[in-house]
Amino acid sequence: METIKERNKGWQNGTAKNITFIVTKDCQLACKYCYLVGKNSKERMTWEVAKATIDYILDHEDEMKEESVVWDFIGGEPFLEIELIDKICDYLKLEMFRRNHHWFNSYRFSFSTNGINYDTEKVQNFIKKNREHLSIGITIDGTKRKHDLNRIWKTKEMEQGMKLKPEDEKGSYEDVVKNIPLWLNQFPNAGTKVTISSADIPYIKENVLHLYSLGIHEVNINCVFEDVLKDGDDALFENQLTELADAIIDGDYYHEYTCSFFSEHMGKPLDCQLQNQNWCGAGMMLAVDAEGNFYPCTRFAQYSLRDKKAWIIGNIHEGINHNKLRPFLTLDRCTQSTQECIDCEVAEGCAWCQGENYDAADTPTVYQRSTAICKMHKARVRANNYYWNKLYRKLEKEGGEK
Numbered sequence: 001m002e003t004i005k006e007r008n009k010g011w012q013n014g015t016a017k018n019i020t021f022i023v024t025k026d027c028q029l030a031c032k033y034c035y036l037v038g039k040n041s042k043e044r045m046t047w048e049v050a051k052a053t054i055d056y057i058l059d060h061e062d063e064m065k066e067e068s069v070v071w072d073f074i075g076g077e078p079f080l081e082i083e084l085i086d087k088i089c090d091y092l093k094l095e096m097f098r099r100n101h102h103w104f105n106s107y108r109f110s111f112s113t114n115g116i117n118y119d120t121e122k123v124q125n126f127i128k129k130n131r132e133h134l135s136i137g138i139t140i141d142g143t144k145r146k147h148d149l150n151r152i153w154k155t156k157e158m159e160q161g162m163k164l165k166p167e168d169e170k171g172s173y174e175d176v177v178k179n180i181p182l183w184l185n186q187f188p189n190a191g192t193k194v195t196i197s198s199a200d201i202p203y204i205k206e207n208v209l210h211l212y213s214l215g216i217h218e219v220n221i222n223c224v225f226e227d228v229l230k231d232g233d234d235a236l237f238e239n240q241l242t243e244l245a246d247a248i249i250d251g252d253y254y255h256e257y258t259c260s261f262f263s264e265h266m267g268k269p270l271d272c273q274l275q276n277q278n279w280c281g282a283g284m285m286l287a288v289d290a291e292g293n294f295y296p297c298t299r300f301a302q303y304s305l306r307d308k309k310a311w312i313i314g315n316i317h318e319g320i321n322h323n324k325l326r327p328f329l330t331l332d333r334c335t336q337s338t339q340e341c342i343d344c345e346v347a348e349g350c351a352w353c354q355g356e357n358y359d360a361a362d363t364p365t366v367y368q369r370s371t372a373i374c375k376m377h378k379a380r381v382r383a384n385n386y387y388w389n390k391l392y393r394k395l396e397k398e399g400g401e402k
Contacts, residue, residue: 016108017066019057020074020287021045023084025303027076028116029172030154033197033224035356038303039076041159045290050088052316053288058095060319061102068106070135074298079113082122089130110135112193114151116172118179127186138183140176140214141194142207147173149199177214184215191218191258196237198230204240209247212257220260225356227372234375241383249390264388266349267381272342276332282354282366283328292316296328299355308359327366328354336369346381350374 026041057064071092073085089109096104109130115138117123127134141147148171157164183190192211196204204221211219223229223237241261248254248262270276282297293312295301300311314320334342336357341347352369361368 015066015284016068016070017064017103018070018072018281018285020072020285020298021050021053021085021088022075022287022289022298022301023050023073023078023081024076025290026080027114028080028154029077029114029151030158031152032150033195035224035226035299036076036303037306040303043290043303044081045084047084047087049288049290049292049316050084051091052292054088054092054095056316056319057286058099058101061099063320067102068108069103070108070110072110074112077114077116078111079117079120079123082117082120082126086122086126086129089126108133108135112137112139114139114172115176115179115183119182131186134187135190136183136187137190137193138176138180139194140173140180140192140211140216141200142203143210144171144173144177146200146203146207147171147176149203150195150197151176180214180216189217191220192216194219194221196221196223198228198233201233201236201240204237205244205247208244208259209253212253217257219258222260222351223373223376225351225353225370225373227360227370229372229376234379237376238379238383241380242386245383245387245390249387249394254391261380262384262387263349267346267384268348269343269345270333270347272334275348276334278331278333278336278354279352280331280354283325283331286320288316294320296325297355299353300358304355305359308361308364311358331366336367338369338371341369341371346378349381350377 023045025036025039025043027036027039071089073081073088075081078085092107095101096107111134113136118138127136139151141149141151148169151172153170153172155164155170194207194211200207208219208221244259245262248257248259280297282300285297287295287298287301289295289301292315293301293310294314294316295311296313298304302310311324313324331354341350344350351373354366357368357370358364358366360370360372
């Protein structure tokens with residue numbers, strides 16, 4: 001089955017510029033693991049800000065030489081602002097054509113949505129109009145039990161700072177799963193993204209298999225980067241991944257289905273002279289909020305930060321201050337990692353988020369790598385080795401391709 005990476009290869013021969021519009025900070029849900037700590041219903045992008053952003057970016061074509069571009073729309077929930085997004089996309093297409101911009105016909109509109117209003121008329125009309133240039137991922141965490149554990153509807157009480165009792169929470173699984181068939185019919189190769197926090201670990205195996213049963217072939221899954229995991233979570237995590245490995249291999253799912261927890265490219269030591277690139281693209285990307293402020297990534301906007309001030313690199317009126325981007329240009333594995341991380345025997349595939357590094361650091365710096373997921377990565381490596389060893393033995397026994 002063609003993967004998302006393979007499907008995008010034709011339009012993205014080189015590196016794509018990722019430009020994100022934070023069109024709203026509102027969402028219908030109040031997901032318990034959401035890193036967006038400052039969501040609200042007031043900060044919504046206007047057309048004037050959006051147009052000024054587009055004009056600035058397209059006016060500075062010489063500074064953005066990437067062959068392709070991903071116009072990314074996030075919230076909150078981006079489809080709450082579908083009318084604005086539709087206007088933005090129409091203007092982008094016309095302006096890129098009028099200017100004979102090198103991104104014309106080499107672009108994508110990208111969305112990660114909670115899927116609740118996916119089937120509405122306005123969203124569906126937008127999809128029909130832009131189908132050939134769209135990437136849409138719907139977030140569904142797995143079974144109803146697991147999904148509803150975290151992805152709950154927002155209430156007026158929550159907006160007032162009150163905490164609901166578990167019995168008063170309303171999950172969103174049924175509101176999302178009803179739209180999965182329509183989504184997969186329109187985007188048959190689409191994948192979903194699953195987030196794992198401490199409470200979710202016991203359900204990993206059943207959740208991935210449930211997503212497969214819904215017809216989702218690509219499950220992208222990761223642990224939260226924040227320091228919220230508990231002692232012993234790594235052992236439970238390894239056990240769940242081992243059981244999942246058994247289920248995928250014994251059930252022959254590996255022929256058509258993928259799960260990002262299992263990868264051939266992880267769990268080895270790294271040579272910092274040869275493999276010293278930064279994991280994250282912060283600084284190479286560009287994000288803009290409702291006020292017209294620019295950021296090196298959405299994780300540096302104030303609504304994404306718990307303890308630090310927003311890292312603003314400019315705005316639509318004054319442009320980008322490239323001096324404020326300088327720290328990101330020298331970021332690599334070694335400039336932000338401890339010696340223990342550099343010398344780690346299973347360093348390959350160990351991920352980080354630049355925004356979380358900044359938020360968790362002792363000082364306002366991007367050069368201090370957060371290591372909250374260290375034990376979880378090592379547990380994943382052990383389970384990953386189990387997966388590939390078992391698959392190798394099975395293929396060898398069957399006389400299949402090794």
